[in-house]
Each structure stands twice: as structure tokens, then as C-alpha cells.
Amino acid sequence: MEMLNIHNTVEDLVFAEVEEIFNSIEESGNPDQICTCQQCRIDTACFVLNRTKPRYIISNRGVARTETQPFEQQQKEADIITLVHEGIRQVNHNQRPFFSHKDSSENAVSFEKPVFNIPTIIGRLFNGLNFAPMADITIELRHEGKLVEMKDQNWQNPYHLVSNIEGTYTFWSSPIPAEAAGIYRIFEFAIQIEAPDFERVHHVFNIPVLSELKAVGSFSLGRTFKLPDLFMFPPGGEGEDNLAG
Ligand SMILES: [Zn+2]
Structure with a gap:
């Protein structure tokens, strides 16, 4: 194929x-x-x-x-x-609040066993009516129906979007234990957003990951997974697909 x-x-x-x-x-x-x-x-x-x-x-x-x-x-x-x-x-x-700006390697959970290092997930959320970045809204990252545990306390899930960051949200999942290094697996995640004046967003996506000998301690921008921009609409529209056209 x-x-x-x-x-x-x-x-x-x-x-x-x-x-x-x-x-x-x-x-x-x-x-x-x-x-x-x-x-x-x-x-x-x-x-x-x-x-x-x-x-x-x-x-x-x-x-x-x-x-x-x-x-x-x-x-x-x-x-x-x-x-x-x-x-x-x-x-x-304009440093974002709710975030300690500490080096995460100081307080990261360390895994000495093989793991799937899930890349940092980055996305943006807009109001579909006027294309303005969303703010004051809470975004959840879910895996198998549950909230995904973050790598350390610097990272939040649910993530609270504030107004000065132009609709950008990020998640860094805790590494997932693996049986050995070199195993290829596809992880299904969902971004879930609920807000009173908008239709619920439920965006499912897959991240393929190759397991490694140990958890990645330091952050690398090379290990990022960029989601397509997501748009929110008021109820009653054709809100079936929240992806950009
Ligand atoms: Zn910082």
C-alpha cells in the first residue's frame, strides 16, 4: 500500500x-x-x-x-x-499564566523501562463564525475515553485557553509503558471541547509511535504533532466536521 x-x-x-x-x-x-x-x-x-x-x-x-x-x-x-x-x-x-515556566526535567516522572514517547500535541481553536481565536474555554485531551495524564505538572489537561495566546493549545502526554523498544503502535486520541454557546467538538486523530528504551527527558520541538485548526460553531449549523475546509 x-x-x-x-x-x-x-x-x-x-x-x-x-x-x-x-x-x-x-x-x-x-x-x-x-x-x-x-x-x-x-x-x-x-x-x-x-x-x-x-x-x-x-x-x-x-x-x-x-x-x-x-x-x-x-x-x-x-x-x-x-x-x-x-x-x-x-x-x-506575555508569558502565559497557569504555567510555572520551570524546566520539566526537574520534576518529570522518570521511566527506566521502554516507553512510547507521545509527541507534544499542538493545535489552534477558532470561532467558526468570525475566525477569531477562541478564549476562556476548556479543552480536553482524551485517550480511551479518559483524560490523558500529562508528563508533569507544567502541563494541564483539561487545558484552559486564555485570551492572549491566540487560540493555541498544547498537551504533552506522560510516556506510555511499552513491552520493549521498537514496537510500532498507533494511538487514538480525541480533542473534546464543550462550551455553552457552541456545538461540542469531538476531534479524533491517530498518532503513530515507535517505542523507545526510555522516556524522553527533555523537550524537543522536533517531537511535535500539529493538529489541523479546529473551528467551533453555534448549535444548529452543519457542525459535523469541525476541520478547516
Ligand atoms: Zn516559559
């Missing part, structure tokens, strides 16, 4: 640049005392992604094809780096 994947190459570029710039800030001794925690990295990546045009390719059996010219590519990278620096300023200025 042939597997076709639609992939946004700009996402890879953004995640790589964000990671590199944050790491170089840490290596330089962080003179401006910028928070370099996982959540602030994700928020910065989302800030940049929301301001760049996606570039989709179809990858076939892992072989990605793109027709981007080298010059165009360099220009795009320069633009992205500029946006990353702007994002770092904005995010640092």
Missing part, C-alpha cells in the same frame, strides 16, 4: 530555527533573562507559524519532494529568523 502524506515544510523550518535560536540564547548565558522553557518555545513556534504561509509537499514513503529554489529558500529562512526573534520578544512579554 502506498502512503501519501501532506506535509508543511515551513513547519520543519520554523521548529528547527526556534530550537536553534533558543539553544544559542542558552549557550550565550542568556543575558536578557529570556524564558527558554518548553512552553515558551512552542508559543514562539506558533507565533511564527501563524505569520508564515504554509508550503505543502506530498511526501511519498518518506521521500519528500519540493521545488523550492535555493534563493527563495534563503529569503524564507531570513524572514523566519526575523519572525522567531519577534516571537521571542512577544512571548516573553
Whole structure:
């Protein structure tokens, strides 16, 4: 069976640049005392992604094809780096509440046994009527009907969306024990959102994961799973599919 994947190459570029710039800030001794925690990295990546045009390719059996010219590519990278620096300023200025901004490796549950490391899940939620980012709403991540346990207390589930983060929500699941390393399994998750003036959202998605020898201690933007944007509608519409068109 042939597997076709639609992939946004700009996402890879953004995640790589964000990671590199944050790491170089840490290596330089962080003179401006910028928070370099996982959540602030994700928020910065989302800030940049929301301001760049996606570039989709179809990858076939892992072989990605793109027709981007080298010059165009360099220009795009320069633009992205500029946006990353702007994002770092904005995010640092506007740190999200309900979050301790601590390095999660200090208080993470450690697993010495093989596990499935579930990637960090990132998504955005909009009002389908005016495309405004949703705020003051609670989002649940569920697996087999139950709320998914988060990796440590820095991460919340249910997740409470506040107004200054432009509808972006994130989850980092606790690793799931595996019998051995190298086992391929598909995990089914659901995003569930209920709000008084909107139709319930129940978005089911799968994440394929290869088990590893131990839990991933530190966060990496390379280990992220980006959900499609979700839209909420008042009751009575054709609210069957909450995905973007
Ligand atoms: Zn932070």
C-alpha cells in the first residue's frame, strides 16, 4: 500500500530555527533573562507559524519532494529568523499564566523501562463564525475515553485557553509503558471541547509511535504533532466536521 502524506515544510523550518535560536540564547548565558522553557518555545513556534504561509509537499514513503529554489529558500529562512526573534520578544512579554515556566526535567516522572514517547500535541481553536481565536474555554485531551495524564505538572489537561495566546493549545502526554523498544503502535486520541454557546467538538486523530528504551527527558520541538485548526460553531449549523475546509 502506498502512503501519501501532506506535509508543511515551513513547519520543519520554523521548529528547527526556534530550537536553534533558543539553544544559542542558552549557550550565550542568556543575558536578557529570556524564558527558554518548553512552553515558551512552542508559543514562539506558533507565533511564527501563524505569520508564515504554509508550503505543502506530498511526501511519498518518506521521500519528500519540493521545488523550492535555493534563493527563495534563503529569503524564507531570513524572514523566519526575523519572525522567531519577534516571537521571542512577544512571548516573553506575555508569558502565559497557569504555567510555572520551570524546566520539566526537574520534576518529570522518570521511566527506566521502554516507553512510547507521545509527541507534544499542538493545535489552534477558532470561532467558526468570525475566525477569531477562541478564549476562556476548556479543552480536553482524551485517550480511551479518559483524560490523558500529562508528563508533569507544567502541563494541564483539561487545558484552559486564555485570551492572549491566540487560540493555541498544547498537551504533552506522560510516556506510555511499552513491552520493549521498537514496537510500532498507533494511538487514538480525541480533542473534546464543550462550551455553552457552541456545538461540542469531538476531534479524533491517530498518532503513530515507535517505542523507545526510555522516556524522553527533555523537550524537543522536533517531537511535535500539529493538529489541523479546529473551528467551533453555534448549535444548529452543519457542525459535523469541525476541520478547516
Ligand atoms: Zn516559559
